[in-house]
Amino acid sequence: MELSIDRLTKHYGHKIAVDCVSATLGPGVYGLLGANGAGKTTLMRMLCAILEPTAGEVRFDGREVSAMGEAYRDVLGYLPQDFGYYPTYTAAEFLSYIAALKGIPRDRAGRRVRELLETLDLTAVADRKIKTFSGGMKQRVGVAQALLNDPKVLILDEPTAGLDPKERVRLRNLLSEYAGDRIVLLSTHIVSDVEAIADRVFVMNAGRFIMYGTVPELAEQVRGKVWELTVPREQARFWQERCTVANYRHEGEQVVLRIIADAKPADGAAACDPILDDAYLYHFGKEA
Amino acid sequence: MELFTLEHKRLWRTPRVWICVLLCFLYSVLYGGVLSFQWFVFGSLGEDTTSPYENNFDGYFAIRDWQERFSQFGDYWTDETLQKIVADYESYDPMERPGLQSMGDWILASSYLNKLYPELEDNANQTYQPLIHYVDTEKLTDFYGKRQWYLDFNLEVARQGGLLTEADVDMLQQMNSQIEEPWKYGWTQGWNYILTGALPNISAKIAPFLAISLGLLFSGEWHDCTAPLLHTTKHGWRKLARVKVMSGLAFAAELFVLIAGGMVAAQLIFFGTSGWDMPIQFIKEVAVAPWNMLKAELFELAFIFLGVIGYAGMTMLFSSLVKSNVLALVFSLSITYVPNLLGRYLPLWAQNVSQYLPLVGAPTDIFRTNVFHIFGKGIWMPYMLISVPILIGVICLPLAVGSWARRQRT
Numbered sequence: 108m109e110l111s112i113d114r115l116t117k118h119y120g121h122k123i124a125v126d127c128v129s130a131t132l133g134p135g136v137y138g139l140l141g142a143n144g145a146g147k148t149t150l151m152r153m154l155c156a157i158l159e160p161t162a163g164e165v166r167f168d169g170r171e172v173s174a175m176g177e178a179y180r181d182v183l184g185y186l187p188q189d190f191g192y193y194p195t196y197t198a199a200e201f202l203s204y205i206a207a208l209k210g211i212p213r214d215r216a217g218r219r220v221r222e223l224l225e226t227l228d229l230t231a232v233a234d235r236k237i238k239t240f241s242g243g244m245k246q247r248v249g250v251a252q253a254l255l256n257d258p259k260v261l262i263l264d265e266p267t268a269g270l271d272p273k274e275r276v277r278l279r280n281l282l283s284e285y286a287g288d289r290i291v292l293l294s295t296h297i298v299s300d301v302e303a304i305a306d307r308v309f310v311m312n313a314g315r316f317i318m319y320g321t322v323p324e325l326a327e328q329v330r331g332k333v334w335e336l337t338v339p340r341e342q343a344r345f346w347q348e349r350c351t352v353a354n355y356r357h358e359g360e361q362v363v364l365r366i367i368a369d370a371k372p373a374d375g376a377a378a379c380d381p382i383l384d385d386a387y388l389y390h391f392g393k394e395a
Numbered sequence: 396m397e398l399f400t401l402e403h404k405r406l407w408r409t410p411r412v413w414i415c416v417l418l419c420f421l422y423s424v425l426y427g428g429v430l431s432f433q434w435f436v437f438g439s440l441g442e443d444t445t446s447p448y449e450n451n452f453d454g455y456f457a458i459r460d461w462q463e464r465f466s467q468f469g470d471y472w473t474d475e476t477l478q479k480i481v482a483d484y485e486s487y488d489p490m491e492r493p494g495l496q497s498m499g500d501w502i503l504a505s506s507y508l509n510k511l512y513p514e515l516e517d518n519a520n521q522t523y524q525p526l527i528h529y530v531d532t533e534k535l536t537d538f539y540g541k542r543q544w545y546l547d548f549n550l551e552v553a554r555q556g557g558l559l560t561e562a563d564v565d566m567l568q569q570m571n572s573q574i575e576e577p578w579k580y581g582w583t584q585g586w587n588y589i590l591t592g593a594l595p596n597i598s599a600k601i602a603p604f605l606a607i608s609l610g611l612l613f614s615g616e617w618h619d620c621t622a623p624l625l626h627t628t629k630h631g632w633r634k635l636a637r638v639k640v641m642s643g644l645a646f647a648a649e650l651f652v653l654i655a656g657g658m659v660a661a662q663l664i665f666f667g668t669s670g671w672d673m674p675i676q677f678i679k680e681v682a683v684a685p686w687n688m689l690k691a692e693l694f695e696l697a698f699i700f701l702g703v704i705g706y707a708g709m710t711m712l713f714s715s716l717v718k719s720n721v722l723a724l725v726f727s728l729s730i731t732y733v734p735n736l737l738g739r740y741l742p743l744w745a746q747n748v749s750q751y752l753p754l755v756g757a758p759t760d761i762f763r764t765n766v767f768h769i770f771g772k773g774i775w776m777p778y779m780l781i782s783v784p785i786l787i788g789v790i791c792l793p794l795a796v797g798s799w800a801r802r803q804r805t
Contacts, residue, residue: 152623155623155626156627157623157627176632177629177630177632180627180628180629180631180632181629183627184627185623185624185627187620187623187624189620190620190624191616191619191620191622191624192621193405193619193621195408195409195410196405204401204405205624205628207397207398207401207630208398208625208628208629208630209628209630210629213397252624256629
């Protein structure tokens with residue numbers, strides 16, 4: 108099973124949202140990181156075949172996805188960034204409606220809906236109208252609908268937005284468990300989510316993939332560029348304005364700064380082991 | 396089928412939809428039907444005769460009084476019938492029972508006198524009283540001959556004005572020759588109100604309720620941010636669009652059945668079925684269609700139904716073409732409101748063309764002698780007015796499906 112992206116491009120007038128990106132995705136969890144406006148959502152919508160690319164193509168197992176039509180949508184699960192729902196529907200009704208749209212036979216749909224409500228801890232509120240739900244609960248309904256047809260390709264745009272830490276952990280575990288021999292692509296701003304579950308990570312900026320690899324590989328790319336520097340508290344502002352500071356920790360009257368910089372920022376700075384956050388900040392700097 | 400059931404249920408559960416249905420029912424059936432029959436159209440006149448809302452709440456009984464009063468003039472319309480009704484009016488004291496005058500068939504007789512017996516008018520009459528007040532009833536003879544003369548005169552005026560061709564006149568005369576004489580007769584004002592007031596009113600007023608209910612069928616998915624999600628489901632493109640269209644059509648049909656059914660039920664309760672076999676020439680003397688009241692009512696109901704379906708088709712197309720609810724509503728409402736509000740500012744050809752839009756033309760064209768020409772052949776206008784709107788609607792349906800079921804460019 109393979110989802111391949113070949114020189115995929117999307118222009119909006121003179122603005123380039125996605126700029127000739129190519130990649131091949133096999134089974135596993137993929138993270139898509141990037142700042143706002145980096146082109147993540149546009150890319151995901153083209154991967155879902157709901158947005159027409161200006162150039163390039165997306166293929167699933169060698170077949171162009173827009174030409175596959177129903178056959179592709181049958182293996183696709185998608186959670187849009189701004190997940191819309193019908194306010195007057197209960198969670199169970201909404202999921203049953205989406206199940207019908209996904210062509211799941213009624214008896215199987217009923218079982219699957221109950222299963223997912225249970226998995227996403229929504230059973231107790233299954234008969235409550237979605238409009239009464241908190242943001243996190245709505246987001247879980249969104250994830251449930253994406254999983255209804257047991258998709259081979261699962262694309263989730265900001266799935267952890269609005270979730271509390273406990274819910275985020277639960278969702279991360281669910282996705283890790285689910286991935287197996289399926290392709291799961293999730294975009295997020297929250298680097299730690301990707302770090303925790305993604306086998307491979309794409310970092311996107313200005314419509315292009317600027318980094319790609321496993322979490323350790325990406326982190327390794329900034330080895331020698333991550334420093335820890337202990338300074339008096341009054342100097343902290345100076346360093347924050349001058350460098351990209353990944354972390355800021357008080358130790359008595361001193362402050363320990365984690366600085367991302369190509370060269371050693373000061374004599375007292377010590378090199379330290381990089382993590383994915385550092386790689387992300389190295390590329391996006393203060394923008395992030 | 397399951398998807399249709401779910402989609403249709405979802406449509407009916409939308410608050411704006413059932414509120415629209417409720418308001419439409421209250422306005423058309425309760426206000427335009429039941430209350431009109433019982434109170435401000437057929438209720439006997441109250442003390443203040445300047446406002447119909449001052450009428451008495453006794454329409455049900457007043458209607459029976461009318462039916463009974465005019466049944467004494469026989470089952471067929473002859474010269475004698477006209478003479479008797481005119482004589483009855485001349486002997487009738489309107490103060491005897493306030494309101495009896497308002498819905499009596501003296502209105503009908505008076506109209507006939509003015510149009511068919513103009514030579515009997517007293518030109519020296521300085522009080523401008525209608526002919527019925529003073530005409531010598533003995534002179535009211537040859538009713539059917541007079542009517543034929545009046546019809547010939549009207550058709551000739553239309554022919555000379557370029558509105559009808561020689562062939563059109565022949566066709567209309569041929570239709571007219573099929574009207575059986577003497578005409579069956581009973582009290583006519585009830586049927587008159589149904590065919591020229593109540594049913595045309597439904598045709599004119601149902602559009603905004605349909606527009607609000609169906610105008611957001613597709614565009615609402617963009618407004619609710621559900622469109623991207625639906626488009627990624629297996630059946631979220633053509634099948635969903637087809638199901639939505641079917642659901643929209645079913646809804647339009649259900650709304651029609653509810654409103655028209657309610658109106659017909661009210662009509663049966665208040666008026667019964669008597670007079671169903673009277674010719675429509677009692678409503679307009681120059682009508683040429685050899686139809687009775689029942690056939691005319693069935694035509695008007697069919698006209699409204701096909702208009703409703705056609706309008707639903709156009710509304711759903713607009714809804715699928717735009718992502719904005721406001722634009723979808725404006726476009727849908729403009730189907731009827733632009734021709735109605737701006738019609739007089741449009742050139743004549745545009746006014747004529749606009750009549751073929753769903754729910755723009757009037758079902759009352761069956762009382763007129765308009766002819767539409769296509770490839771040199773004349774077609775009696777009501778046949779065009781009933782068939783073109785539904786054709787427009789049917790053409791819109793696949794376009795609506797196609798418009799929804801396409802990949803987005805932006």
